[in-house]
Amino acid sequence: MTDASMDSAPVQGSLTTVDARTRKRNAAEKRFKAYGLVAIMIGLFFLVVLAVSILRSGIPAFTQAEVRVEFTLTQEQFDEAESQMLKTKAYENLFIAALQSQLEERGLEVSFDPAAIERLLGKTGSTIREHFRENPNQIGTPVFFNLAASSRVDGYFKGRVTRDTLVDSRFLEVSDLDLVDALADAGIIVSAFNWNFITGSDSGVDNPGGAGIGVSVIGSFFMMLVVLALSLPIGVATSIYLEEFAPQNWFTDLIEVNISNLAAVPSIVFGILGLAVFIQFMHLPQSAPLVGGLVLTLMTLPTIIISTRASLKAVPPSIREAALGVGASKMQTVFHHVLPLAAPGILTGTIIGLAQALGETAPLLLIGMVGFIARAYPEGVVSGFIDPNSAMPAQIYTWAARADAGFYEKAWGGIIILLIFLLTMNIIAIILRRRFERRW
Amino acid sequence: MSVKITVSALAIAAVSATAAAARDNVQVAGSSTVLPYASIVAEAFGDNTDFPTPVVESGGSSSGLKRFCEGVGENTIDVANASRAIREKEVATCAENGVTDIIEVRIGYDGIVFASQQSGPAFTAFTPTDIFNAIGAKVLKDGQIVDNPHNSWSEFNADLPDAEIAMFIPGTKHGTREVFEEKVLLIGCEETGAMQAMIDGGMSEDDAEDACLDVRQDGKSVDIDGDYTETLARIDANNNGIGVFGLAFYENNTDKLKVATMSGVEPTTASIASGEYPVSRPLFFYVKKAHIGVIPGLKEYAQFFISDDLAGPNGPLANYGLVSDPELAKTQQMVADEKVMGADM
Numbered sequence: 001m002t003d004a005s006m007d008s009a010p011v012q013g014s015l016t017t018v019d020a021r022t023r024k025r026n027a028a029e030k031r032f033k034a035y036g037l038v039a040i041m042i043g044l045f046f047l048v049v050l051a052v053s054i055l056r057s058g059i060p061a062f063t064q065a066e067v068r069v070e071f072t073l074t075q076e077q078f079d080e081a082e083s084q085m086l087k088t089k090a091y092e093n094l095f096i097a098a099l100q101s102q103l104e105e106r107g108l109e110v111s112f113d114p115a116a117i118e119r120l121l122g123k124t125g126s127t128i129r130e131h132f133r134e135n136p137n138q139i140g141t142p143v144f145f146n147l148a149a150s151s152r153v154d155g156y157f158k159g160r161v162t163r164d165t166l167v168d169s170r171f172l173e174v175s176d177l178d179l180v181d182a183l184a185d186a187g188i189i190v191s192a193f194n195w196n197f198i199t200g201s202d203s204g205v206d207n208p209g210g211a212g213i214g215v216s217v218i219g220s221f222f223m224m225l226v227v228l229a230l231s232l233p234i235g236v237a238t239s240i241y242l243e244e245f246a247p248q249n250w251f252t253d254l255i256e257v258n259i260s261n262l263a264a265v266p267s268i269v270f271g272i273l274g275l276a277v278f279i280q281f282m283h284l285p286q287s288a289p290l291v292g293g294l295v296l297t298l299m300t301l302p303t304i305i306i307s308t309r310a311s312l313k314a315v316p317p318s319i320r321e322a323a324l325g326v327g328a329s330k331m332q333t334v335f336h337h338v339l340p341l342a343a344p345g346i347l348t349g350t351i352i353g354l355a356q357a358l359g360e361t362a363p364l365l366l367i368g369m370v371g372f373i374a375r376a377y378p379e380g381v382v383s384g385f386i387d388p389n390s391a392m393p394a395q396i397y398t399w400a401a402r403a404d405a406g407f408y409e410k411a412w413g414g415i416i417i418l419l420i421f422l423l424t425m426n427i428i429a430i431i432l433r434r435r436f437e438r439r440w
Numbered sequence: 441m442s443v444k445i446t447v448s449a450l451a452i453a454a455v456s457a458t459a460a461a462a463r464d465n466v467q468v469a470g471s472s473t474v475l476p477y478a479s480i481v482a483e484a485f486g487d488n489t490d491f492p493t494p495v496v497e498s499g500g501s502s503s504g505l506k507r508f509c510e511g512v513g514e515n516t517i518d519v520a521n522a523s524r525a526i527r528e529k530e531v532a533t534c535a536e537n538g539v540t541d542i543i544e545v546r547i548g549y550d551g552i553v554f555a556s557q558q559s560g561p562a563f564t565a566f567t568p569t570d571i572f573n574a575i576g577a578k579v580l581k582d583g584q585i586v587d588n589p590h591n592s593w594s595e596f597n598a599d600l601p602d603a604e605i606a607m608f609i610p611g612t613k614h615g616t617r618e619v620f621e622e623k624v625l626l627i628g629c630e631e632t633g634a635m636q637a638m639i640d641g642g643m644s645e646d647d648a649e650d651a652c653l654d655v656r657q658d659g660k661s662v663d664i665d666g667d668y669t670e671t672l673a674r675i676d677a678n679n680n681g682i683g684v685f686g687l688a689f690y691e692n693n694t695d696k697l698k699v700a701t702m703s704g705v706e707p708t709t710a711s712i713a714s715g716e717y718p719v720s721r722p723l724f725f726y727v728k729k730a731h732i733g734v735i736p737g738l739k740e741y742a743q744f745f746i747s748d749d750l751a752g753p754n755g756p757l758a759n760y761g762l763v764s765d766p767e768l769a770k771t772q773q774m775v776a777d778e779k780v781m782g783a784d785m
Contacts, residue, residue: 085488085744085747085749086484086488086747086749086750087487087488088484088487088488089749125487126483126487129487161695165694165695166695167694168694168695169691169694169695170691171691171692203483204476204479204480204481204482204483204484205475205476205479205480205760206476206480206756206759206760207483279515280515283514283515284515285463285515286467286495286515286517287467287495287497365499368467368469368495368497370497370498371469371475371495371496371497371498372475372478372479372482372483372495372496372497373495373496373497375482375483375486375492375493376486376492376493388465388467388495398498400669401472401498401666401667401668401669402476402669403476403668403669403688403689403692403693404692405692405693405695408669
């Protein structure tokens with residue numbers, strides 16, 4: 001107080017001329033604005049670096065070198081291959097033989113042998129076997145196949161593999177690249193959009209060309225269903241009770257403190273809890289999206305409760321008082337007036353909570369959803385919940401750990417798909433807020 | 441609202457359905473070294489048989505065996521992958537929890553290689569002595585046991601480049617660490633005479649052995665607890681870095697890595713199979729016999745894994761980098777007979 005009175009010496013000069021003190025204050029304000037701008041610039045710079053590096057590393061995952069060949073399988077060959085133990089290998093050998101004879105007919109000017117053709121192809125056997133088992137009527141007629149080329153050939157098309165780096169590799173020889181060039185000229189090997197990456201399932205470590213993220217997207221979807229179905233009703237009910245009905249005493253205080261603390265608990269802790277309670281105690285299946293969803297529900301609940309309470313608080317008391325004043329019961333007040341007004345905020349909080357859960361890997365490690373799992377689409381709704389499956393971030397993590405550079409690329413591609421989902425969810429949250437939010 | 445109620449009803453239905461239905465897929469967990477092979481086999485098993493594809497999780501040999509030994513029943517795993525043999529202590533834990541009949545299946549051998557950046561210093565030949573002198577906690581210098589004073593490789597071996605020591609070795613939860621200690625550090629310790637000097641200095645033989653396996657903690661040697669990809673990333677970022685890898689991983693990344701010989705032998709599937717290359721170890725998986733007949737496809741999976749078509753010298757596993765076992769036929773017979781560990785030893 002005394003400082004202020006001492007500083008407020010009689011003002012000299014006029015309002016139109018700027019004195020030294022005002023200039024100083026204005027300068028301080030300008031500096032502050034500049035700091036803010038710089039901070040935003042730094043943030044934007046890193047965002048751009050991140051986005052560019054993700055896109056640059058991930059975009060190649062969306063194309064795949066394919067071998068396009070017509071192939072005829074006779075009934076005897078089919079029976080013969082089906083009688084073996086490793087049927088897929090038998091089909092692969094038949095296909096290689098067919099491709100070789102076709103190449104010889106065409107009179108390519110490079111020398112090659114069956115081993116070289118084998119090195120060019122990815123794992124083709126299971127695709128061929130699937131096709132003929134599903135369409136037995138096509139046995140004996142020529143069928144046009146688009147089959148994934150091997151990881152090194154794919155890398156050659158994308159510039160990941162060059163003649164120089166191929167020196168010590170036993171998976172593809174430099175001479176094979178002449179054959180690849182010739183085949184590319186002949187239109188037999190082409191680079192095409194990789195639909196299998198979006199719709200397919202995980203594949204073995206020696207088959208990056210066959211790997212897709214589709215099945216784990218379904219795994220994530222079922223997990224999110226569980227999270228939504230459990231955390232939204234429980235979270236909203238908890239918030240309404242705490243906010244509107246609960247008496248203010250030490251017990252509710254304790255609950256509030258605990259909810260805030262839970263929001264800050266590392267997700268891996270929920271994973272351990274899930275392992276102990278849901279799998280070891282309740283005997284729910286391992287690696288199941290149901291358990292994953294339950295664990296993520298625990299993680300998401302505090303987020304939803306906190307945001308729901310905030311949006312309930314934001315509804316002005318006058319609305320409650322008006323409702324009570326015209327004779328509504330407490331419950332009618334809440335459900336007819338407060339909750340509808342708070343709904344946009346609740347939805348936003350829920351979607352952001354779900355987006356957070358969607359990107360979570362750590363708790364899934366402990367309940368068996370990380371590994372070689374996402375192999376088959378679930379056969380129905382129940383099987384979607386309980387059959388072993390992975391989730392998008394877990395699939396990305398698994399791919400990133402594999403030796404073949406083709407999988408590393410797939411991991412980046414998976415990140416792009418995951419980011420698209422996250423962005424979509426966040427945009428929906430923003431639109432909902434913009435559309436329905438009421439201001440007082 | 442009604443949609444949400446339907447969804448929660450479904451979730452509840454799913455929970456109750458699980459309690460009744462038996463698990464129909466084989467559940468595998470364990471070593472990250474065996475994981476690639478197991479995933480190749482699991483994919484082929486799903487593609488070639490009418491059984492569902494087994495679920496294969498990673499996590500390391502020790503954590504896999506720990507889960508394996510948790511007990512018998514549907515909510516425990518059926519198969520544990522391990523890049524080392526099961527320890528007696530683990531067998532005892534297993535027995536305590538009712539897992540008494542274990543089938544040990546050796547699938548083949550894996551070489552452990554020392555590799556550095558393709559464009560880095562010329563690390564082309566090592567001996568166990570070099571590695572021990574580089575990263576042992578206490579080494580022999582001028583007849584004295586001292587805390588490791590070495591900063592560069594050329595300080596103790598003039599043939600090696602004058603480059604800073606930076607080794608990335610597998611962390612203790614990896615089965616690979618055990619082989620690394622046994623076949624490199626311990627031998628290096630003996631060959632440099634450090635072990636003898638420690639014993640002469642009044643240590644018991646066991647204590648000296650333990651001291652030999654201690655690794656310096658001043659940042660020149662880094663434990664990698666993650667996968668080989670992490671080691672690769674560290675080497676990518678460090679021109680002088682030397683990493684410990686599995687042979688298969690190295691062969692998949694020859695464009696980035698160059699390998700060093702160990703005691704003059706180059707690591708290849710042939711030199712490992714013949715036993716010439718010194719740093720190799722057998723890979724295993726362990727099957728719970730009590731689950732055979734309960735979990736559909738379990739025995740078939742085990743037999744499929746070690747069949748000639750897969751684990752043989754021309755199979756996909758060998759193609760990926762596994763050194764196939766010359767005694768595969770014996771293992772096949774053992775699995776067919778479901779012979780458990782300790783049955784006739």
